[in-house]
Structure formats: C-alpha cells, structure tokens
Amino acid sequence: xxxxxxxxxxxxxxxxxxxxxxxxxxxxxxxxxxxxxxxxxxxxxxxxxxxxxxxxxxxxxxxxxxxxxxxxxxxxxxxxxxxxxxxxxxxxxxxxxxxxxxxxxxxxxxxxxxxxxxxxxxxxxxxxxxxxxxxxxxxxxxxxxxxxxxxxxxxxxxxxxxxxxxxxxxxxxxxxxxxxxxxxxxxxxxxxxxxxxxxxxxxxxxxxxxxxxxxxxxxxxxxxxxxxxxxxxxxxxxxxxxxxxxxxxxxxxxxxxxxxxxxxxxxxxxxxxxxxxxxxxxxxxxxxx
Numbered sequence: 360x361x362x363x364x365x366x367x368x369x370x371x372x373x374x375x376x377x378x379x380x381x382x383x384x385x386x387x388x389x390x391x392x393x394x395x396x397x398x399x400x401x402x403x404x405x406x407x408x409x410x411x412x413x414x415x416x417x418x419x420x421x422x423x424x425x426x427x428x429x430x431x432x433x434x435x436x437x438x439x440x441x442x443x444x445x446x447x448x449x450x451x452x453x454x455x456x457x458x459x460x461x462x463x464x465x466x467x468x469x470x471x472x473x474x475x476x477x478x479x480x481x482x483x484x485x486x487x488x489x490x491x492x493x494x495x496x497x498x499x500x501x502x503x504x505x506x507x508x509x510x511x512x513x514x515x516x517x518x519x520x521x522x523x524x525x526x527x528x529x530x531x532x533x534x535x536x537x538x539x540x541x542x543x544x545x546x547x548x549x550x551x552x553x554x555x556x557x558x559x560x561x562x563x564x565x566x567x568x569x570x571x572x573x574x575x576x577x578x579x580x581x582x583x584x585x586x587x588x589x590x591x592x593x594x595x596x597x598x599x600x601x602x603x604x605x606x607x608x609x610x611x612x613x614x615x616x617x618x619x620x621x622x623x624x625x626x627x628x629x630x631x632x633x634x635x636x637x638x639x640x641x642x643x644x645x646x647x648x
Contacts, residue, residue, distance in 0.1 A: 405623040551617060
C-alpha cells in the first residue's frame with residue numbers, strides 16, 4: 360500500500376507540475392523535438408540492451424530515471440549531474456530490489472539508468488508501466504482501449520521540458536508498448552526513427568511472465584493471474600499485435616523509411632554490425648566516437 364500510494368502521488372504531482380510549468384513558460388512548447396530514435400519491440404526482446412548501447416553515442420540524449428519520474432522544475436545543464444532528484448529517484452526505484460531481491464537479477468534499476476517512455480507517460484495516467492506495477496484488471500481494460508494520441512502529446516511536452524534548459528542533440532527513447540501504438544506515435548512524431556526488435560515470442564513471453572510475476576508480488580497480495588497477464592500485454596506482445604505491425608508496414612501506415620530492424624541474436628553476436636545497420640538505414644553517420 361505504501362508503494363502504491365507513493366506511485367500515485369508522484370504521478371499526480373508530476374502531472375500538476377507539468378501543467379503549471381507550461382502555463383508559466385509557454386515558450387517551452389516551441390522546443391523542437393526532431394527525429395527522435397524510438398525503440399519498440401516485444402518485452403524482453405533486447406530493447407534494453409540495444410537502448411543502452413545506442414545511448415553510448417555522445418550525440419544522444421536519453422531521459423534518465425530521475426528526470427522521467429520528476430521532470431519539473433526543468434533540469435538545467437549546470438546542475439544536471441548534482442540534481443537532488445537523482446538521489447530521491449534512486450532510493451525509490453532501488454526499493455523494489457529490497458522488497459523483492461530477485462528483481463535485481465532481472466532488470467537493472469537506478470536513478471541514472473535510461474528510463475523507458477512508460478515512466479514519462481505515467482503522468483497521463485495511461486501507461487503500460489502502471490499495468491506492469493499494479494495487478495488491476497479494470498485499469499488494464501481501460502488502457503487497452505485508450506486513445507494514445509493525447510498520451511504521446513503529453514510525452515512530447517515532457518521531452519520539451521527536459522531539453523529546455525539542458526539541450527539534447529537528438530533523443531533516444533524506448534518502450535516495448537510503442538509496438539502496439541506506432542500509427543498514433545507517428546501522428547505526434549512524424550519524423551521518428553523507429554527500431555523494431557525481434558526475438559522468438561515464446562522466449563520473450565516466458566521471460567516477461569517471470570518479470571511481471573515478480574513486479575506484482577511487490578504491490579499485491581493476490582496470486583499472479585496468468586489470464587490477466589494476456590490482457591495486459593495484448594497491446595504489446597501478442598500475435599495480434601505483431602500481425603498489426605506487419606500489416607501497418609506492408610500498407611505504408613508505418614513507412615519503411617521510418618523503421619529499421621534489430622534481431623536479438625545478431626545484437627548478441629555482432630552488436631556493432633547491428634548498430635551500423637540501424638544507422639545506415641536512417642542515413643546517419645556513425646562516427647568513431
């Protein structure tokens with residue numbers, strides 16, 4: 360109950376602070392979020408390792424956990440590495456490991472770890488991260504039917520706040536849930552550079568089920584509900600979702616110029632070759648640095 364209360368208060372505070380910040384500084388909405396690179400794929404399909412590898416490019420900016428959780432007041436370049444929110448966020452997210460020690464072996468957490476977009480979307484109250492933390496069937500059904508265009512509009516506002524006083528050359532972003540919302544994402548980010556990760560879905564689902572069961576155990580006394588698990592991941596990891604993406608790509612709803620592919624095994628065996636292929640697809644220079 361303490362963790363759930365903390366989650367909701369943080370999301371409400373963030374939502375109010377984002378609204379207030381933009382009301383007082385409407386010029387933030389003029390910030391250009393140009394051609395963000397956005398990783399999407401099944402949960403546990405290599406999205407995190409690809410995210411952290413691509414983040415090594417010195418031209419890249421990634422939202423760190425602390426600023427995704429608490430983006431206001433807007434972070435400043437001069438105090439970016441010493442912001443007190445870093446320690447606060449670190450304490451909050453590493454609490455997960457103290458509640459369920461096995462989680463530390465499944466997914467790295469920390470105040471300065473690159474954050475998934477679901478973290479930034481929590482302030483919209485439509486986010487797969489809320490599903491991933493709380494075993495709440497009614498909310499899961501609500502989210503599955505929600506219009507994601509306003510969610511991406513909110514997401515963009517958060518990025519504009521984050522880059523206002525700490526500019527980034529280009530954003531690198533990631534969330535498995537994007538896979539089910541690519542058409543809506545492209546309405547808000549028409550020049551997005553999408554990278555779809557690919558791995559055997561059975562292996563992905565086995566790993567995701569283990570992860571979700573551990574997450575739920577932190578915040579729920581009920582036994583893990585496998586049937587609800589299918590509902591929760593319906594928008595991101597079922598055959599229906601994968602077929603939708605294939606249809607969207609075939610029909611040009613998701614143009615081929617907007618999307619590249621990363622195969623899990625290639626990433627594990629030949630990481631630089633995989634990354635070179637992504638850069639080449641988008642006509643980007645991969646410098647020695």
